[in-house]
Amino acid sequence: MPKLVCGHLPWQKLEEHCHFIISQKINPELFLNATSLENMNWQIMADFSRKLVDNGISCTIHAPFMDLNPGSVDPLIREVTGKRVDETLKAAKIMQAKIVVFHPGYSRLAHGSVQASWLENSVSFWQQRLPAIEEAGCLAAIENIYEEEPSTLCQLLEGINSPLVGHCFDSGHFNMFATVSLDEWFDAIGDKIIESHLHDNFGKADEHLPVGEGNIDFDKVTSLLHNHASEAIWTLEAHSRPRLERSFAAIKKYL
Numbered sequence: 296m297p298k299l300v301c302g303h304l305p306w307q308k309l310e311e312h313c314h315f316i317i318s319q320k321i322n323p324e325l326f327l328n329a330t331s332l333e334n335m336n337w338q339i340m341a342d343f344s345r346k347l348v349d350n351g352i353s354c355t356i357h358a359p360f361m362d363l364n365p366g367s368v369d370p371l372i373r374e375v376t377g378k379r380v381d382e383t384l385k386a387a388k389i390m391q392a393k394i395v396v397f398h399p400g401y402s403r404l405a406h407g408s409v410q411a412s413w414l415e416n417s418v419s420f421w422q423q424r425l426p427a428i429e430e431a432g433c434l435a436a437i438e439n440i441y442e443e444e445p446s447t448l449c450q451l452l453e454g455i456n457s458p459l460v461g462h463c464f465d466s467g468h469f470n471m472f473a474t475v476s477l478d479e480w481f482d483a484i485g486d487k488i489i490e491s492h493l494h495d496n497f498g499k500a501d502e503h504l505p506v507g508e509g510n511i512d513f514d515k516v517t518s519l520l521h522n523h524a525s526e527a528i529w530t531l532e533a534h535s536r537p538r539l540e541r542s543f544a545a546i547k548k549y550l
Contacts, residue, residue, distance in 0.1 A: 296550055297491075297520070299393065301355050301530040302539050306331040309343065315536065317350055321543075324530045325390065326357040332382045337389065344390045355490065355528060356392045356433075358383040364400030366417030368409055373420060376400075380424060388431040394490050394528055395433050396463045399451065402441040414447070418454035428459045436463035436490045443474040445484045452487050461489035464520070467496050467503065467532070470511050477515055485523030491516075493546065494532040503534045505542035506549075517549035 304312060304323035307330065316323050327335075347354055363376040380397070387395045399417065406413045421435070428435050437460065442448060448462060462484050473480060481488075493516070495509030496502040506513055520527060531546060533539040 296525070297529040298526050299353055299355075299528045300543075300546065300550070301353075301528060302543065303357075303530065303532045303534065312536065313343070313346075317346065317352070320350065320352060321539075322353045322355075323347075324355040324357055324396070324532075325386075325392075327359055327383055327386055329359045329361065329379060332359065332379060332386075335382075335386070337385075340386060340389050348391065354390050354392050355394045355396065355530060356383060356387050356390060357396045358398075360398035360400075363398070365397075365420040366400055366406070366413035366415075368412050368416065373416060377420065377424075381427060384424070384427045384431045384433075387433045392431070392433045394436050394463075395428075395431075396436045396438050396490060396492070396530075398440050399437050399442075399448065401447055403443065404441075410447070414450055414454065417451055421451075421455045421460060422457075425455075425457050425459055434489055435460045437461070438463040438465050438492065439468050439473075440465070441468075441472050443472055445475075445480050449484050449487075452484075462487040463490040463492060464488050464524075464527075465492040465494075465532075466511050466513070466516050467492070467494045467501055467509075470496055470498050470509070471501060477512070477519055481519045481523045485519065488520070488524035488527050490528045490530060491520055491524070492530050492532045494542070503532055503538070505533050505538045506531065506545040508541070508545075513545075513549060 495504035
């Protein structure tokens with residue numbers, strides 16, 4: 296059984312959905328985009344953190360990712376990526392987040408010719424932030440995005456070589472981009488999975504449908520999660536309240 300089941304909540308929509316989250320005892324995964332961090336009222340975040348704790352609710356955080364790349368060959372891009380990561384870890388400490396999810400920033404089409412440099416830069420980037428991750432009291436999970444197979448993620452985690460950093464398996468991204476089977480993916484990196492993003496699609500677009508409304512085999516996905524990563528957190532990444540409610544209803548049989 297997963298350690299925790301969370302639901303996607305953009306920070307910018309906190310006021311709209313706060314009562315729903317608290318009343319339904321939903322553990323939120325707070326998505327912090329660049330605008331959220333740029334305009335953050337840290338006192339409001341501290342107040343929300345106390346409200347979650349008072350109601351026995353835990354949370355995770357999804358870091359910003361647009362235009363960021365920890366392994367970029369451009370040091371200025373790595374610098375601004377570091378700024379956003381550091382701000383996100385500050386938020387994680389305030390929120391007492393269990394896990395912070397980060398995108399790796401790798402695409403074979405964009406970085407295939409500089410893979411070795413990207414990997415070296417990325418390993419160094421994350422190793423430098425291990426003390427901050429530990430200080431925040433959370434774990435960091437690197438999510439599959441455009442990865443067709445898990446070898447780059449495996450090399451990244453092996454290079455970082457820390458129990459503070461693991462893998463977030465995203466079912467929707469796997470369905471869109473993976474060229475290997477679920478079994479092959481989990482055999483390679485299943486023991487590194489500390490969180491999973493569960494949402495559905497038909498393999499053509501990142502639709503973020505509720506579980507069971509696309510063509511992903513969730514019997515298989517959840518069986519592999521139970522077998523390889525029984526303590527992982529599951530986050531339902533539906534992007535509206537009705538979709539989130541349908542996803543929570545659908546996931547119950549897999550817990």
